[in-house]
Amino acid sequence: MSTPLLEMSGVRKRYGGVQALDGAGLTAVRGEVHALLGPNGSGKSTLDKTLAGTVVPDEGTIRIDGAEARIGGPRDAHALGVAAVYQQLSIVGDLTVTQNVVLGLEPVRRLGFLDHRAARDRAAAALERFAAAFAGRLPLDRPVGALGPGERQIVEVAKALARGPRILVLDEATASLHKEQVEVLFDVVRELRADGVLVVFTSHRLDEVFALCDRATVLRNGRTVGTVELAATDEDELVRLMVGDAPHQAPRASGATAAAAVAGDGADRTLTPSSTTLEVRGLTTDRLRDVSFAVRAGEVLGLGGLQGQGQSELLLALFGGAHATGGEAVLDGRPLPLGSPAKAARAGVALVPGDRGRQGMFAVRPIQENLSLASMHRRATAKVALRAGTERAAAQTMVERLRIKIGSLADPVSTLSGGNQQKVVIGKWLLDRPRVVLLDDPTKGVDVSSKEEIYAIVRGLAADGAVVILNSSDNRELTELSDRVLVLFEGAVAEELAAEAISESRLVSSALRLAPGEKL
Ligand SMILES: Nc1ncnc2c1ncn2[C@@H]1O[C@H](COP(=O)(O)OP(=O)(O)OP(=O)(O)O)[C@@H](O)[C@H]1O
Numbered sequence: 001m002s003t004p005l006l007e008m009s010g011v012r013k014r015y016g017g018v019q020a021l022d023g024a025g026l027t028a029v030r031g032e033v034h035a036l037l038g039p040n041g042s043g044k045s046t047l048d049k050t051l052a053g054t055v056v057p058d059e060g061t062i063r064i065d066g067a068e069a070r071i072g073g074p075r076d077a078h079a080l081g082v083a084a085v086y087q088q089l090s091i092v093g094d095l096t097v098t099q100n101v102v103l104g105l106e107p108v109r110r111l112g113f114l115d116h117r118a119a120r121d122r123a124a125a126a127l128e129r130f131a132a133a134f135a136g137r138l139p140l141d142r143p144v145g146a147l148g149p150g151e152r153q154i155v156e157v158a159k160a161l162a163r164g165p166r167i168l169v170l171d172e173a174t175a176s177l178h179k180e181q182v183e184v185l186f187d188v189v190r191e192l193r194a195d196g197v198l199v200v201f202t203s204h205r206l207d208e209v210f211a212l213c214d215r216a217t218v219l220r221n222g223r224t225v226g227t228v229e230l231a232a233t234d235e236d237e238l239v240r241l242m243v244g245d246a247p248h249q250a251p252r253a254s255g256a257t258a259a260a261a262v263a264g265d266g267a268d269r270t271l272t273p274s275s276t277t278l279e280v281r282g283l284t285t286d287r288l289r290d291v292s293f294a295v296r297a298g299e300v301l302g303l304g305g306l307q308g309q310g311q312s313e314l315l316l317a318l319f320g321g322a323h324a325t326g327g328e329a330v331l332d333g334r335p336l337p338l339g340s341p342a343k344a345a346r347a348g349v350a351l352v353p354g355d356r357g358r359q360g361m362f363a364v365r366p367i368q369e370n371l372s373l374a375s376m377h378r379r380a381t382a383k384v385a386l387r388a389g390t391e392r393a394a395a396q397t398m399v400e401r402l403r404i405k406i407g408s409l410a411d412p413v414s415t416l417s418g419g420n421q422q423k424v425v426i427g428k429w430l431l432d433r434p435r436v437v438l439l440d441d442p443t444k445g446v447d448v449s450s451k452e453e454i455y456a457i458v459r460g461l462a463a464d465g466a467v468v469i470l471n472s473s474d475n476r477e478l479t480e481l482s483d484r485v486l487v488l489f490e491g492a493v494a495e496e497l498a499a500e501a502i503s504e505s506r507l508v509s510s511a512l513r514l515a516p517g518e519k520l
Pocket of ligand 1: 047417445
């Protein structure tokens with residue numbers, strides 16, 4: 001192996017009561033895609049951030065090209081050729097694509113004025129790598145806020161590339177990308193590798209890790225537990241390294257066990273009548289065309305197809321968050337009010353959103369409050385007094401069940417790792433035992449063992465009489481959880497797959513058949 005380009009060793013970082021890094025390290029060479037893996041809260045982002053200069057470690061050494069690197073802030077990291085893309089996007093919605101890509105780059109000044117053309121050229125050069133796939137779809141002068149989450153993420157990557165890095169850190173950079181966007185990003189990463197760049201790649205999607213990376217370093221509880229050659233290992237071995245001796249397959253909870261665990265405190269819960277049925281007839285919005293289907297209590301209905309074909313819009317519309325121009329939804333024979341999330345929540349509908357930062361929670365408020373917001377809302381409107389102790393116990397149950405790694409329930413959610421934040425969003429709604437559970441790509445960024453726990457809770461809710469509708473970009477997840485799958489195409493239901501027809505390959509071929517020109 002050639003001299004390492006990057007050597008990090010003995011890195012420690014404590015946040016209040018939490019030892020985020022406890023002797024972590026990573027050694028990687030130029031022209032390598034190196035995965036950084038570990039369960040939620042194991043310290044991956046913190047290690048990435050010490051490299052990018054946004055977190056200063058308490059202890060530890062970083063060597064770049066054999067020389068000790070003092071990274072006291074992002075400017076030091078830039079000067080050393082390190083650029084990073086994080087889970088939480090750093091782009092500014094009101095600025096254009098160009099302005100975002102050059103932000104902090106100091107474009108050329110002429111006669112004391114910013115040379116906007118030079119800035120635009122620089123952004124265009126960085127975006128050029130994505131040009132073939134996104135031709136005409138990333139208008140450089142549009143505010144980034146008007147773009148979709150995947151496009152915003154691409155802008156973020158372009159911003160990092162505009163810095164011409166030797167080391168590029170991608171922290172969950174694929175989480176909000178559609179499959180075809182992931183392929184484009186992977187092509188760019190492979191080009192960078194061929195150019196000798198070191199890419200440090202963090203993802204919970206092991207299929208991506210095996211498809212893209214050369215080696216992987218695994219963290220557990222803030223410590224490095226090993227580095228493996230991916231060609232010489234398999235998924236089971238990687239998972240064993242990640243979770244240690246703990247079994248990663250959580251026992252499949254029966255409906256009753258899961259329900260009891262979800263309720264936790266035995267507080268005022270009304271059991272869902274087993275007859276619950278949701279009927280949707282001719283639902284039409286800007287992005288949905290005449291969608292009709294029925295789901296019974298206890299059923300998990302999957303939404304498949306290429307991503308962005310109206311799956312999220314359908315869930316949003318059922319939660320009252322999208323303007324319905326036609327059609328209706330009927331829950332247990334009574335019209336479900338469309339157009340008001342508050343009314344939908346009162347009727348027992350819960351939406352677990354995919355984009356946690358924007359829709360799912362109040363980041364600066366305590367974890368306990370976030371976990372109990374949904375149930376507080378229902379109880380407050382029902383004029384039932386809140387008992388702080390009860391809320392606390394319920395929140396604590398969810399923290400244990402989903403293995404949410406926290407210091408204290410009183411800490412703000414913003415202090416949690418990305419995956420743990422997503423678990424809070426899920427826990428918040430599942431605590432309330434909803435009658436209709438709408439899940440929009442719920443386990444993005446959630447680690448393997450917690451995914452199984454979430455699957456068990458979802459199955460438990462269904463077994464207990466809830467209607468569950470699941471949109472997932474992960475075909476394996478759809479296959480594991482769904483009793484039926486509706487394949488959507490351009491806002492309409494194009495095909496329905498019954499239980500025996502659901503498989504990963506069938507889901508892919510179904511989506512491809514519908515859109516022959518598209519590449520997955
Ligand atoms: N600013 C902060 N304040 C307090 N605690 C923090 C802060 N940032 C991270 N932590 C804690 O440090 C630990 C490691 O977090 P980190 O984000 O590095 O984990 P991760 O491995 O990236 O997790 P994930 O897979 O969920 O993204 C977690 O317990 C987290 O709650």
